[in-house]
Structure formats: C-alpha cells, structure tokens
Amino acid sequence: MSAVLAVEGLRTHFFTRAGVVKAVDDVGFALERGKVLGLVGESGSGKSITGYSIMGLVDEPGRIVAGSIRLEGAELTRLDREAWRRLRGNRIAMIFQDPMMTLNPVLRIDTQMVEALRAHQRVSHAAALERCREALAWVGIASPDERLRAYPHQFSGGMRQRIAIAIALLNRPAVVIADEPTTALDVTIQGQILFEMQRLCRESGAALIWITHDLSVVAGLADSVCVMYAGRIVESGPVDAILDAPLHPYTRGLLESIPSRNPAGRPLAQIPGMAPSPMALAEGCAFRERCARASTACGVAPAVSNPAVSRTLRCVHPLQ
Amino acid sequence: MAAYALRRLGQSLLVLALMSLLVFVGVYAIGNPIELLVNPEADDAERLRAAHALGLDKPLLVQYGVFLLHAAKGDLGRSFVYNIPAIQLILQRLPATLELALASTVIAIVIGIPLGLLAGLKPHSWVGRSIMAGSILGFSLPTFWVGLVLIMVFSVHFGWLPPNGRGETVSLLGVPVSFLTLDGLRHLAMPALNLALLQLSLLVRLTRAGTREAILQDYVKFARAKGLSTGRVIGVHVLKNILIPIVTVIGLELGSVIAFAIVTESIFAWPGTGKLLIDSINQLDRPVIVAYLLVIVTLFIVINLVVDVLYSLLDPRVRLATAAPAH
Amino acid sequence: MRIATTARPALPAARLERVESPWRRLAEEFAASRLALLGLALLVLLAAVAITAPWIAPQNPYDLAQLDVLDSQLPPGSHSLSGKAYWLGTDDQGRDMLSAILFGLRISLTVGVASTVAALALGLALGLAAAYFGGWLDALIMRIADIQLSFPAILIALILLAALGQGVGKIIVALVTVQWAYYARTVRSAAIVERQKEYIEAAKVLALPEWRIVLGHLLPNCLPPLIVVATVQVAHAITLEATLSFLGLGLPITEPSLGLLIANGFQYLLSGKYWISFYPGLALLVTIMSINLVADQLRDILNPRLKR
Numbered sequence: 015m016s017a018v019l020a021v022e023g024l025r026t027h028f029f030t031r032a033g034v035v036k037a038v039d040d041v042g043f044a045l046e047r048g049k050v051l052g053l054v055g056e057s058g059s060g061k062s063i064t065g066y067s068i069m070g071l072v073d074e075p076g077r078i079v080a081g082s083i084r085l086e087g088a089e090l091t092r093l094d095r096e097a098w099r100r101l102r103g104n105r106i107a108m109i110f111q112d113p114m115m116t117l118n119p120v121l122r123i124d125t126q127m128v129e130a131l132r133a134h135q136r137v138s139h140a141a142a143l144e145r146c147r148e149a150l151a152w153v154g155i156a157s158p159d160e161r162l163r164a165y166p167h168q169f170s171g172g173m174r175q176r177i178a179i180a181i182a183l184l185n186r187p188a189v190v191i192a193d194e195p196t197t198a199l200d201v202t203i204q205g206q207i208l209f210e211m212q213r214l215c216r217e218s219g220a221a222l223i224w225i226t227h228d229l230s231v232v233a234g235l236a237d238s239v240c241v242m243y244a245g246r247i248v249e250s251g252p253v254d255a256i257l258d259a260p261l262h263p264y265t266r267g268l269l270e271s272i273p274s275r276n277p278a279g280r281p282l283a284q285i286p287g288m289a290p291s292p293m294a295l296a297e298g299c300a301f302r303e304r305c306a307r308a309s310t311a312c313g314v315a316p317a318v319s320n321p322a323v324s325r326t327l328r329c330v331h332p333l334q
Numbered sequence: 335m336a337a338y339a340l341r342r343l344g345q346s347l348l349v350l351a352l353m354s355l356l357v358f359v360g361v362y363a364i365g366n367p368i369e370l371l372v373n374p375e376a377d378d379a380e381r382l383r384a385a386h387a388l389g390l391d392k393p394l395l396v397q398y399g400v401f402l403l404h405a406a407k408g409d410l411g412r413s414f415v416y417n418i419p420a421i422q423l424i425l426q427r428l429p430a431t432l433e434l435a436l437a438s439t440v441i442a443i444v445i446g447i448p449l450g451l452l453a454g455l456k457p458h459s460w461v462g463r464s465i466m467a468g469s470i471l472g473f474s475l476p477t478f479w480v481g482l483v484l485i486m487v488f489s490v491h492f493g494w495l496p497p498n499g500r501g502e503t504v505s506l507l508g509v510p511v512s513f514l515t516l517d518g519l520r521h522l523a524m525p526a527l528n529l530a531l532l533q534l535s536l537l538v539r540l541t542r543a544g545t546r547e548a549i550l551q552d553y554v555k556f557a558r559a560k561g562l563s564t565g566r567v568i569g570v571h572v573l574k575n576i577l578i579p580i581v582t583v584i585g586l587e588l589g590s591v592i593a594f595a596i597v598t599e600s601i602f603a604w605p606g607t608g609k610l611l612i613d614s615i616n617q618l619d620r621p622v623i624v625a626y627l628l629v630i631v632t633l634f635i636v637i638n639l640v641v642d643v644l645y646s647l648l649d650p651r652v653r654l655a656t657a658a659p660a661h
Numbered sequence: 662m663r664i665a666t667t668a669r670p671a672l673p674a675a676r677l678e679r680v681e682s683p684w685r686r687l688a689e690e691f692a693a694s695r696l697a698l699l700g701l702a703l704l705v706l707l708a709a710v711a712i713t714a715p716w717i718a719p720q721n722p723y724d725l726a727q728l729d730v731l732d733s734q735l736p737p738g739s740h741s742l743s744g745k746a747y748w749l750g751t752d753d754q755g756r757d758m759l760s761a762i763l764f765g766l767r768i769s770l771t772v773g774v775a776s777t778v779a780a781l782a783l784g785l786a787l788g789l790a791a792a793y794f795g796g797w798l799d800a801l802i803m804r805i806a807d808i809q810l811s812f813p814a815i816l817i818a819l820i821l822l823a824a825l826g827q828g829v830g831k832i833i834v835a836l837v838t839v840q841w842a843y844y845a846r847t848v849r850s851a852a853i854v855e856r857q858k859e860y861i862e863a864a865k866v867l868a869l870p871e872w873r874i875v876l877g878h879l880l881p882n883c884l885p886p887l888i889v890v891a892t893v894q895v896a897h898a899i900t901l902e903a904t905l906s907f908l909g910l911g912l913p914i915t916e917p918s919l920g921l922l923i924a925n926g927f928q929y930l931l932s933g934k935y936w937i938s939f940y941p942g943l944a945l946l947v948t949i950m951s952i953n954l955v956a957d958q959l960r961d962i963l964n965p966r967l968k969r
Contacts, residue, residue, distance in 0.1 A: 069559060103561030110559075115552035120574050120650055129570075130560040165650045181560065349808060467696065470957060474949035476900050478907045479923060479942035486935050497931065593813035597904055601927075612908060615823045623823075630816065638811060 017044035017084075018221050019068070019189050024081035026060075026067045033293045037063040037076065039245035042318075045189065050215065050222045052232030052253065054268070055242035058289050061225045064242070065191045068223075069108050070098040086188055104134040107182035111194040113174035117166035123177060124162035130181050149180040154210060172203035179211065183218055190215065191223045196231070208235055229268050233257055238324075241265050244290055244300035251325035261321055261332040263305050299329070307331040346635045353631045355398070413622045415614070420625035424607055428629070429509050430500055431606030434598065435591045437513060437522055438529035439584065446534045447580070450541020455568065457546060465538060472535030477594060481528045481601035488524060495524050498603035525602040529595060533587060540583060544576035551575075578648050585641035589634045690962040700954025707948055711767040718760040719746075723915070734929065737936050750936040752925060758936060762944050765919040769945065772829065772918065773899035776836035780898075781891055783837060784844025789879065791845065792852030793871075803849065806842035814839040814901060822910040832911050836898050847890050851883035885963040892956035896949045903945055919945045 026038035038060045045051050055061045066072050068083055070090065083090040085105060090098070102108075110116045117126060127146040131137060137145070143162070150158035153176040166174055175195055182190055192211065196204040212235060215222045224235060232239055232253065240250040241262065249262040260266045267285035276282050287304035290296075298313040299305075305312070309331065316328045413420050453465040489497035501518035503510035512518030548554065549572060557567045596608030603609065607626060614622040646652045692698055710717070737750040737758075749758035787806075791799040809817065818835045825831040855861065856879065864874045903920030905911035907927075912918050917925070919941045926937030 071555065071558060099561050099563065101561070102559055108556075108559040110552055110556060112552060116556045118553040118557070118571050118575070120578065121571070129562060129566065133560060133562050133566070167651050178556070466957075470950060470953045474896065474946060474953045476903055476920075476942070476945055476949070478904060478920075479938075479945060482923065482927065482930060482938050482942060485930060486939070490931060490933060490935075589811075590813040593816045596815065596819070597908065600908060611819075615819070616909070623820075627816075627820070631812075634811060 018047045018086055019045040019223075020082075020084040021064075021068065022082045022084075024064065024067060024083065025079045026063055026072055026076060027079050028076035030075050035076075035293050036245050036295060038067060039295075041081075041242070041245070041247050043240050043247065043250060045221045045223065047188070047221055048216065048219050049237045050212070050224060050235055052236030052239040053223055053225045053242060054227065054229055054232055054239060056227050056289055058244075058291075059242040060245040061242050062193050065108065065193050065223065065225055068189075068191060069102060069106060071102075071108075100134065103130055103182075103187075104185045105187050106189045106191065107185070107187040109175070109178050109182050109190065109192045109195045112198045113171055113178055113195075114166075114198070116178055117174055119166055121165075122162070123164055123166065127162070127177075127181055127184065130184050134185055145184065146180075149184055150177070152183075153177070153180045153214065155180075171199050172207065175199060175203075175207055176210065179207075179214065183214060183220065186218055187220055189221045189223065191225065193225045194227070195224075197226070197228075204231075211235075229257075230272050230274070241268070244295060246300065246328060247326065248301065248328045249326065251322070255322070255325060259333075261325070261327050262301075262329050263307055263331070263333060264301050266333060267304075305331075343639070346639060350628075350631060350635060353628070413614075413619050415617050415619045415622070420621040421629075423610065423622060424625050424629050427605060427607045427610050429511065430604060431592060431595050431599070431608060433511055433513060434522070434525055434529060434595050434604060434606060435588065437526035438533060438591060439588065441526055441530040442533035442537050443584065445530075446537030447541050450538040451545055451568065451573070453538065454542040454545025455549070457542070462542075466542065469535040469538040469542075472531050472538075475531060477528060477532060477597050478601055480531055481524070481598060484524045484528055485601070496521055497524075500605055525598050525604050528601070529591060529598045532594065533584075533591060536587065537580070537584070540580055541576060544579065545572060548572045548575050578645070581648065582641050582645045585637060585644065589630075589637055592630070592633065687962065691958055694958045694961075696954050697958030700951040700958075703947060703951035704955060707766065707951065708770065710763060711770045714763040714767045718757075718763045720757045720760040723764070734934055734937070736934070737940075749940045750934075752922075752937045753929065758940055761917065761922055762919070762941050765917055765922050765941060766944055766948070768829075768912065768916055768918040769899050769902065769920070769948070772833060772836070772902050772912075773895050776833045776840065776898045776902075777891060777895045779833065780837045780840035780894070781844050781887075784841040784846075785848050785880075785887070787841065788845035788848030789852055789883075792849045792856060793874075793879065799849075802845060806845050809839075810842045810846070814897075815904065818901060818905055819908070819910060822905060827911065827913045829912060829916060832902060832905065835905070836901060839901065840894055840898060843890055843894060844887065847886050848883050851886050852879055855879055855882045889956060889960045889963055892952060892959055896952040896956065899945070899952075900949060 021044070022042045024038055024041045025036070028035040028037055041060070041064055043051065053061045053064065063072065063076070067078055068085075068090070070093070072078060078091055081091065085101070090101070093101070117123075124143060124146060127149070128139065128142040131142045131145060132139075146162060147158045150161060155161055155173065155176055161169075161177075166177075169177070179195075195211075196207050199207065208231065211222065211224075214220075224232065226232060236253045238251065239253050239256045240247045241256070241264065242248070243264050249256065249260065249265050256265065257269065260269060264285070267283075270276075270283040271285060273282060285304055290300055290303070296302075298315050299308070302308045302312045311330050316330050319327050319329075321327050321332060412418060413423050416423060449465050449469075453462045453469075456462040457466075485497045488495040499521060501512045501521035502515040503512045503518060504514050505511075506514065513522055554567060554571060557571045562571075593608075595604075595606060596611060598604065599606045599608035600612055607629075610622065611626050613619075614626070691701075715721070733751055733753050733755040735747055735751045737748060738746075747757050747759070749762065751757055752761065787802050791802040818839050821835040821838060822831065825834065861874060861878060864878050869877075902911055902918060903923070906918050906920030907924040909924065912921055914921065922941035923938045923945070926934075926939075926941070929935075929937050
C-alpha cells in the first residue's frame with residue numbers, strides 16, 4: 015500500500031534575533047492509510063513543529079527550508095497559501111493539546127463546527143447542522159442538539175476534546191495530527207480519548223500521527239514509532255520492535271524512566287543532563303553529552319542507517 | 335442576576351447622595367455670589383435683602399436640607415444669572431452635548447477599530463508602526479490645541495467650515511438635533527473630530543493590544559487548522575473576543591467624553607452644557623453648577639450600570655456561568 | 662494576509678547564557694526602538710532648555726521694562742526697531758514668543774513633574790498600606806479611589822480649582838488629587854500579588870520589622886508597572902494643567918504656562934495671527950509626544966503578557 019503521507023528530509027528553521035533555531039532538522043517518515051504513528055520526544059525535540067510544518071502553520075520567523083511533504087501524492091511544500099488553506103481541515107486535520115483554549119470561548123459550538131464544514135464544501139446551514147449532529151454522536155456525545163447551542167466553557171475538558179476531535183474528522187481527512195491531545199486531561203479520561211481516537215480512525219480510514227512525550231501512551235495505540243531528539247529522528251520502527259528491543263541509547267533511557275517500569279522503593283532511573291537548547295546544537299550527535307556510550311566517533315553527526323526492515327537509526331553505538 | 339442589579343442600584347443611590355453632599359458643600363466654598371450679582375456700590379442692607387431673597391443667609395446645613403427637599407421634587411434651584419430653573423437650563427443644553435459626544439464616539443469607532451486591527455495584525459510592518467506612531471500623536475495632542483489647528487486650517491485658511499456655533503436643528507422625537515441638516519453637519523464636523531481624537535487613539539491602542547494578544551491564542555491556531563479563511567479568522571474569531579472589553583471601555587469612556595466636551599465646547603462655542611459650566615463658574619452661578627454636577631454624576635452612574643449589565647450579557651462565560659459542566 | 666500565530670519552538674528552561682543586571686537589560690530592550698530613543702533625546706533636550714531658560718532666553722518676558730508694546734503682534738522672523746530678532750514673533754504685549762515659550766515650558770514641566778512626584782508618593786504610600794494591611798483600610802482606600810477614578814479628571818480638577826482659586830500650589834494640589842488614585846491602585850494590585858509570594862512569608866518568618874518588609878522587599882517588585890504609570894501620568898498632568906490654564910482656571914497670568922500662552926493667543930487666531938497660539942502649542946505637543954514615546958516603549962518591554 016502506498017503511503018498516504020511521506021515526509022523526507024524536512025527542515026524547519028526559525029530565524030530569530032538570537033540566532034537560528036533548527037527546530038526540525040532532517041526528519042523523514044512514511045505513514046500508511048489507516049495506521050497510527052507515534053511521534054515521541056521531550057519538550058524542545060521539535061515534534062510539535064513537525065506537526066505544524068505538515069499543516070503549513072509555521073509562520074515568521076520560521077519556515078520550511080528544505081525537504082518534501084507528500085500528501086496523497088501531492089507535494090505540499092510547493093503550494094501557495096490558498097491551496098494550503100483548502101487542504102487544512104479538509105485532507106489534513108490537527109488536534110491540539112489544551113481543549114480549554116482551542117475552542118473559541120465566545121462562539122457557540124454549532125458555529126465553530128458548521129464553519130469547519132462550510133469552509134470546504136458548499137452545504138446549506140441545515141445540512142451542515144445535521145452532519146454536526148451526527149459527528150457529535152459519533153464521538154460519543156449524548157443529546158447533541160443541546161450541546162450544539164452551548165458554549166465551550168459549559169463542557170468538561172474531556173468533552174471539549176471530543177468536540178475538537180469531531181471537528182477534525184468532519185471533512186473525513188486522510189491524515190489527522192494529534193499534538194499531545196490527552197496531556198491536559200485526567201488520567202481516566204485519557205484512556206477514553208485514546209480508545210475513541212483509535213476507533214474513529216479505524217472507522218474513517220484516517221491515518222493518525224500521535225505526538226506525545228509519553229512512551230507508555232504510544233505503546234497501546236501506535237503501529238509504528240518515531241523517537242525524536244533535538245530536531246532529528248534518532249530511531250524509528252514498528253512499535254513492538256522499538257519497545258522490546260530499542261537500539262538507540264536515548265530510547266532505552268526513555269523506556270527505563272517510565273515509573274511503572276521501575277521497582278518500587280528504588281530511585282527512578284533518569285537520563286542524566288538536560289536536553290540541549292536548539293540554538294546551541296553542537297556538531298555531531300546531539301545526545302552525546304548525556305550518553306554513556308559516547309566516543310569521539312560521535313563528533314560527526316551519525317547518518318541514518320537501516321538496522322532491520324522498516325527500522326531506522328541514527329547512532330554509531332547502537333545497543334545491539 | 336436581579337439581586338446583583340438591585341445591589342448595584344442601591345450602591346449607586348448611595349454614591350449619588352454622597353456626591354450631592356460633596357457637590358453642595360464644595361460649590362458653597364467657591365465664593366459668595368452676592369458680590370457678583372449685586373451692585374458693588376450697594377450697601378449692606380441691600381446685600382442682606384438680596385441674600386435673603388436667594389436664601390443665602392441661612393446656615394449651611396439648612397441650605398443643604400432645603401436643597402435636598404427641592405431636589406427630591408426635581409427642583410434644583412433657579413439660575414442666578416438666567417433666572418430660570420437650573421435643571422431646565424441644563425436640560426435645554428444637554429442635547430447639544432450628547433449629540434457632540436455621540437458623533438465623536440461614532441467617528442472614533444468607525445476609524446479606530448479597523449486601524450487598531452490592522453496595527454495588531456502587522457505590528458512590525460511600516461503600516462502597523464505608523465498607525466501606532468499616529469496614535470501616540472493623537473494621544474499627545476492636547477485637545478484644545480488640535481481645535482485651534484483645525485480652526486486655523488479649515489476656517490481661516492480654507493474657509494470651508496464654520497469655526498463656531500451649532501448649525502440648523504430639526505426635531506427628532508422631540509429633541510433638537512443638528513446632524514440631519516447639511517448646515518448642522520458642517521458645524522458639527524470640526525468639534526466632533528476634535529473630541530474624537532482622544533478616543534480614537536485610545537481605541538486604536540486598545541484594539542491593537544487586544545489583537546496582538548488574541549492572535550497568540552490557541553483558538554486562532556485551531557481556526558486556521560480548520561482551514562478557515564483569514565477573513566473569517568480575524569473578522570469572527572478574533573474580533574468577537576476583543577470587542578467585549580472594547581465595548582465596555584467605550585461605554586465607560588463616554589462619561590469622559592462628555593466631560594472633555596467642556597473644552598471642545600469652549601473652543602468652538604458649541605452651545606452645550608460644558609460651555610454653560612465654564613460660564614457659570616466664572617459668573618458664580620451656583621445653582622447651575624450644582625445642577626450640572628448632579629446631572630453628570632447621575633449620568634455617569636447610569637452609564638456605569640448599563641455597561642456592567644451589557645458586559646455580563648455580551649460575554650457568554652459570565653452570562654451562562656451557572657451551567658454546570660457535564661461529563 | 663499572514664497571521665503569525667504558531668508558537669515558537671519550546672526552548673529548554675534554565676539556560677542562562679549571560680548573567681546581566683536587570684537595568685542593563687532594560688536599557689538594551691529600551692534602545693531597541695528608535696522612536697523611543699528619539700523621544701528620550703527630545704525629553705532630555707527639553708528639560709535642559711527649560712532648566713537653563715533664564716540664561717538662554719533672548720528676553721525676560723516678565724520684565725515689563727524689556728517689552729515694547731509697539732512691537733506687539735509681529736509675525737515670526739521680524740525684527741524690533743533696535744535690531745533684536747523675534748524668531749517666533751511677538752504677542753499682543755510685544756513679548757518675544759520664543760522667550761515666553763521657554764519660560765512657559767519651564768513652568769509646565771515643573772508643575773507636571775512636581776505634581777506627578779507628589780501624587781506618586783501619596784499613591785504609593787496609600788496603595789502599599791492598603792495592600793499590606795488589608796481589611797477595612799484596604800476597602801476604604803480603594804472605595805475612595807474607585808469612586809474618584811470613575812469621574813473624569815478634568816471635571817474634578819475644574820471644580821477643585823473653582824473652589825481654591827488660582828496659583829501654582831493650588832493647581833498642584835488639584836493635579837495630585839486627581840492622580841493619586843492611579844498610583845494607589847496600580848501599587849495595590851502589584852503588591853497584593855507580591856504579598857502572597859513566598860519571599861514575603863520568609864521575611865515574616867525571619868521576624869523582620871514590617872516597614873522593612875514593605876520597603877525593602879515588597880516595593881522593589883512593584884516598581885515596573887509603577888514606572889510605566891508614572892511616565893504616562895507626567896504627560897497627563899502637563900496636558901491637564903495646560904487645559905485648565907486654557908480654560909482660565911489654572912495658573913495666574915503672572916506665571917504663564919504653555920496652556921495660558923495658547924489661551925492668550927486664541928483670540929488672534931481668526932485674524933490670521935496664528936503664531937501667538939501655534940508655537941506654544943507646538944512646544945507642548947513635542948513635550949507630550951516625547952514623554953509618550955518613552956512611556957510606550959517602557960510599557961511594551963515591561964509587559965509580561967507579550968513576552969513569548
């Protein structure tokens with residue numbers, strides 16, 4: 015099956031007064047129809063900016079400086095603004111982290127849903143409302159008629175996120191990018207949302223990119239995983255392979271620092287040091303300072319290697 | 335909601351009563367109007383008679399008591415100068431002032447909000463920067479000086495617009511208004527523009543600040559992610575959010591505008607309450623001053639109340655705060 | 662039209678490249694705007710001119726002996742019979758406008774700054790007291806401030822001056838009365854936020870005397886918004902004084918500020934002798950504008966919500 019989304023050599027840089035921030039520095043992956051990709055990394059790794067780049071939402075002082083993004087065969091980086099706009103919310107959709115502020119607090123739910131439909135299709139207001147009603151029911155919101163006339167602040171966080179999901183899926187996009195959508199929610203709700211999203215994507219055939227800093231979330235959800243560090247993908251592959259046999263020291267560090275993996279009563283395992291500032295990236299492997307396996311060979315940025323089928327790795331001292 | 339309104343009303347009445355006392359006592363201290371109204375050659379007996387006729391020989395508290403009694407009946411004394419009820423005098427001149435204030439507010443809104451939006455969306459472009467520089471200019475220009483310059487340019491130099499007075503009026507719902515006649519508009523143009531300047535600058539800056547904050551918000555990001563056109567994102571999502579505080583500020587500033595009209599009216603000899611006040615101060619026409627202050631205080635209190643209520647109606651978060659979040 | 666809405670990439674915290682004094686950083690950020698620098702330069706120039714007015718003015722406009730009424734209402738650039746140049750013309754009394762403006766500037770600036778400083782001191786004291794002691798003192802002070810702030814300054818000042826009469830001291834009283842509430846309210850809001858912070862608790866636990874806590878710890882952290890308010894208020898004070906003088910209620914004729922000069926020239930406007938009002942007005946305008954330019958930049962760089 016050909017990939018519905020293929021990203022290759024993506025570089026998104028921010029040209030600020032303080033210097034050039036290489037937020038995304040040579041990122042590539044492929045996403046198949048109906049599959050889920052987990053994009054994992056800590057704050058500052060560039061995972062959110064990757065999502066924005068694919069959506070075309072990167073603005074001054076940042077821009078995509080190199081690379082290709084192919085959505086259903088079409089090259090996105092060469093599109094003009096109007097063409098981008100037609101794709102957004104239509105063929106690619108995005109869900110954000112904090113549902114409290116994602117929905118406009120002074121507009122009604124139906125206004126915000128109907129406009130998402132009417133921005134891309136010619137439908138009557140009544141027909142649009144009907145579709146919205148169905149969409150709300152589909153994401154598991156009861157009595158949709160009342161809900162449509164309400165305002166965002168009248169809902170709980172979990173409900174708001176469901177509404178945001180409903181809006182994202184309204185136009186049956188081919189790709190949905192979810193940027194840490196459960197981080198701001200209660201743990202119990204997190205599980206529900208995760209489950210819903212899985213179901214919805216399966217039912218609609220949309221491919222999903224789930225951006226998160228939490229590997230454990232990705233474990234039950236994703237088909238494949240990309241681990242990002244300092245703007246680069248350091249390791250990628252099928253989820254089971256990555257979780258059972260990580261090759262990059264950073265991935266192992268992430269896995270080991272998950273609290274449930276640590277025996278009770280012992281200090282939690284940590285990766286020593288801190289993530290580097292994207293402005294002060296030295297030559298070579300960005301993880302060098304914190305890696306126990308580092309050597310002088312790491313002074314040169316490791317190229318992407320293929321240690322196994324559909325796995326990539328950027329490391330000259332892999333774990334196996 | 336009703337309890338809140340009632341409480342505000344009660345507070346307002348208290349403030350009104352307090353202000354009336356302050357006003358009365360303060361104005362009393364201004365000076366002895368007898369000196370002005372009576373021939374300086376007059377002897378003491380004449381002065382006493384005049385004072386008695388105007389009730390000025392009674393002790394302060396008694397005068398205040400009498401004043402309150404009359405005020406409750408709507409009688410705020412007679413003007414020493416014009417010899418008609420002060421309240422009538424004020425009400426005669428009020429439409430002119432209100433017309434001026436409202437005209438300038440309209441000008442400020444129509445020009446100010448779009449300019450502020452533009453400046454907020456492109457803060458570092460030369461357009462944005464010149465709008466901001468312009469607003470600083472508008473802020474810094476003393477109202478009366480701008481009035482002078484306007485007269486210099488449009489009346490003296492070009493001779494297009496008349497420098498003083500109010501134009502022809504027609505009656506609208508029993509109130510004389512001048513903006514419906516061409517002559518009236520010609521007279522209204524400069525004073526209204528002059529008065530609008532301060533409000534305009536304020537609105538531009540407010541709108542700009544609000545816009546700059548608003549476009550950093552997540553809901554704008556989400557609106558763009560939905561593929562909405564830029565026009566809709568700004569015109570609906572951003573605008574509706576920033577309009578709420580702006581409308582309240584406009585409402586609250588209305589009182590200021592009416593007060594500032596004092597200056598504009600003086601420059602352009604606009605026959606409103608402001609000019610009346612200045613003249614009354616110079617002539618020590620106390621009842622008129624008192625009446626003016628009380629009318630203004632009442633006006634302010636009413637405006638504040640209305641703005642408060644309006645705000646709670648406009649912002650759905652306040653209006654529907656009682657709804658319990660559902661799961 | 663482009664809207665720059667997307668967030669910057671998240672930079673990991675606690676990365677201090679250089680440790681520099683906050684004043685230095687303030688100065689650097691301030692200098693980022695050329696307009697603000699221009700404003701500051703103008704301001705310094707005006708202050709210098711105003712202070713040295715008695716020495717640099719071509720003529721002392723209050724010395725009646727130096728005036729020649731035959732020279733009255735001369736346009737700018739003309740010369741007196743004795744060869745003196747009147748750069749900006751003369752007024753109805755034969756006074757050299759340039760000198761009158763220099764002296765007027767002096768008075769306007771003095772009154773403006775003096776009243777601002779006094780109002781600042783008063784408002785600061787009351788605001789800090791209200792924030793620190795809370796309770797009924799807080800409620801009382803804030804109630805008064807609120808009521809006063811809900812009325813336009815010009816109205817309050819008008820009535821006060823009508824009651825008090827003319828004079829420099831009286832106008833300063835009026836200006837202080839009108840302004841103190843801004844400072845009080847600003848200081849109180851900032852102080853209330855600061856009061857709840859932990860370093861104040863720590864100071865209390867150390868049993869430091871109250872005045873030390875308030876002055877040494879609370880006050881410095883409330884300064885940024887106060888600086889902005891004070892700068893803007895100087896401009897307001899100057900404008901208000903000018904307006905009041907223009908209306909005939911401010912300073913007496915013996916000490917004309919720029920406002921009074923403008924008022925004096927008003928009657929000659931319609932006959933084309935614009936310079937008697939225009940140039941004092943220009944001086945006023947430049948003064949106010951430079952203050953506002955400086956204040957604007959200060960406000961932008963001290964506003965935490967725009968720091969992203």
